[in-house]
Amino acid sequence: MKRTVILVLALVLADSVAAHKAPTHKHAQLVPIPAYRQPYGEAGAQASLQAAKAFLATFDEAARDQFMFTLNAAERAGWSNLPAGIVDRTGIAVAELSDVQRGLLFDFLASSLSEEGYRKVMDIMAAEAFLSNDRRARRLKWDPQNYWISFYGIPSTDTPWGWQYGGHHLVLNISVENNRVETMSPSFVGTEPAVFSLNGVDYVSMVDMHRAGYAVYSALDAEQRAVTDAERVPRDVQTGPGKDGAIPSVIGISASKLRNEPKALMLSAIRKWVAIQPSENAVPRMAQIESELDQTHFAWIGDSTLNTPAYMRIQGPTLIIELLSTGGNVGENASGKGHYHSIYRNPAMEYGG
Template structure:
């Protein structure tokens, strides 16, 4: 099977991600960040945030309709503040986690590092500012914690990616690879010529001592990617998770790649199925330009549910919503993915669908949302200066379990 893409001369094999089998470094000693904790909160680290321009330092201010709860800017604010808060370990983690396998993979990775590299890659589990530092900007714009793949030997890089592969499902890992390939494409083709693109500009960080019984966390991320996995015994928290791609579809090594083919496809299928009456209920009155509950929005306060209740959908439409949720959740390893999906599906009737602006696949600022008692998914078409077309930003959050915590708020 082949397809044609704009800008690609002639048919090429079409595959989705599921078929693709100045830096600030702060280690466990807290270099570069001063955190004073008195009760719940205090010091903040302010970083450049993600706007609609992913290739330069330019940021775009999100409209008032797209601002996060309490007036805080969401994924598109001009600056981003990470505040030290009391992240507990009482989140409603998914069961069935492959914690022992992740522990082994992390230990193997750390054993390949020099003492200096290990200090760069590891942090105290109580370093809550660092644990909440993630973004969809390139690391040159929003510095990441941990160590960059480009700074590792081939053996260490292979071991680092083995950690990521162990944390994720096969298709989740394939998507990571596809997003990195998109960044390689940008490095070669971006109109801005930004040398911060490329698969080496992704970072891995480990919080706490990997253990089968005590909590620890593994972060992996870079441009358009954030994985924050917190483990506690045989359970795991897999949010917040950011997934995006720029461009939406591209060709590399004579192969067409669409990193978010399933996530976007299942989401659009839900909204395409709506009747006119359902569509009217689902449409938001506010304008939304980018992710609302994105990087730096850790108040724990999500918008009041609005839009169309899934309970109002037909028997044929409801499975479409489940598929849209599964496309995000099943990035995780099979055990915790099944547990989470069961939890979210049990509250499907209380879940709401909402969109803003339009529901066109290539529409400017198309914004789609799935909002359940726990699950929160956003997908938006946003523009940058790297390419002339819109591209995807998306986020998965769990209202009771981000960072493995039930108390993300200060």
């Protein structure tokens, strides 16, 4: 259930507008998104809070009520990675923001994510701009303006709150408590295409995650690879949207059976997802995962070739990571350029637990 959130802020920018009255811009003005910067200091809960207040101050109360929800609102779990032409979203879209508000939104994302995480957002939105030139883009609403931001709870230093940013191939769910980032579970990161050029800029998205998984597999001996075999490439990740609370059967090989090298490579692969969030949570989170590594399983099928079917699952007591290379494309203009889906979950700490 939505609720009106009244924020008492010292500064209200002169261009405050209701979201439905904000101008709409073409994607040429949007991609690439602004370069990563930290206007409020190192990314983390404190910087995120300041950036959120600056962004929210540009809206009147009625407009804020469109994209601010109670902490445990049902809308928080209603996310999807599908195109906007298939699944409607809640929140406020990039398309509805003024130029000033767009800048403040990206300041907020940069203040809330690591530089690596912000780059993921940049690459995924650029891929969406690439798809916007496909003949089916209008029907499926492939457009980098079709990404939404929403807040859950009131951003503050002493109460839990969270935010969600997403659209096609992207959903980030970040939860804050005690003025620290607590979790980014569940979060979905994907892309189509993965390797492409747009407006003179070259992009490579998620290929590093694919190769990191294959590096673990490559470091195993023949007997271990047989145990690791995931048997088939599923149609999609098994713990994606609508699968909150689902715990798949454990498959693959236990890290307790591995030598030091594949164990280290396994941690490196996991870090590709964990490092999306700022270090104030990424560092302790990696320490927790490392302490549970011998209870964590790795499964793989496929190779490292772009645009071929492959699947990885890393699953432990507080971790589920899935990576899928679909081996095909939906967008005709993306043919042969890669298509990835992935999910990161901490089953013990979803949406802040």
